[in-house]
Amino acid sequence: MGRWEPNARGRLAEAALELYSERGFEQTTVAEIAKRAGLTERTYFRHYADKREVLFGGSELQDLLVEVIAGVPESTAPIDALAVGLEALAGVFDERRPFARKRQAVIAANPELQERELIKLASLSAALAGALRLRGVPEPAASLTAEVGVAVFKVGFERWITASDDRPMAPVMRELLDGLKAVTAGGDGA
Structure with missing residues (x-):
């Protein structure tokens, strides 16, 4: 095995998910x-703290x-900046x-991973509040x-991930946010 292999993090994440x-x-x-990734345990622990973190590692999205x-x-309203x-x-x-x-299927099958997902979402919320x-x-x-x-992200992601069509995620998020705006303005959000 060579001293350096490209994309170790990605290969570890793929191997773990498989x-x-x-x-x-x-x-x-x-x-x-x-x-499975063609790497060593030592390399794994250089990238991830434990076997849960391989599914949640990094803060790139946040x-x-x-x-x-x-x-x-x-001048953009906070809700529009969020959009x-x-x-x-x-x-x-x-x-x-x-x-x-x-x-998502792996996470849904394991309460420990569901808990970790909620922690990750709480961290995302805190970072978002800080940015605002x-x-x-x-x-x-x-x-x-x-x-x-x-909440919009979580509900939108769940809808998008289970949809039978290949519609992009952005319109799903936009529809949910528009529905929420309608509800808060006194409409029914439909």
Whole structure:
């Protein structure tokens, strides 16, 4: 085995997902994941703290959301800045739909992974609230908008992942956010 292999993180994530799908999360070891990826356990632990983190590792999506929201013009309403951020996230997921479907199935089958997913969403909400506060959105509006954003993302992701069509994620997010805006404006959100 060579000293350096390209895309170790991605290969480990793919190998883990394959094994979790085939054998189950509890029955899979880090050693098996590393072997399937053609890497060592030591390399695995350089990238991920444990076998759960391979499904949740990195903060790329959170960083993208914060960066996009920071770049939206100051005059943009917080909920509209959130919409721009959600659209950016949707673009990332569209490229990884098969992976996202498999990953979600593995998470849905394991309470420990479901708990980790909720922790990740809470972290996303906190980062989003921070980005909104940096834009001058006061509390509690920043936290409320962040929580709404995470709820829209969660519901939209679930709808998108289970849809039988190949529609991109962004329109799903937009429809949900528009429905929410209609409800808060006194409409029925349909």
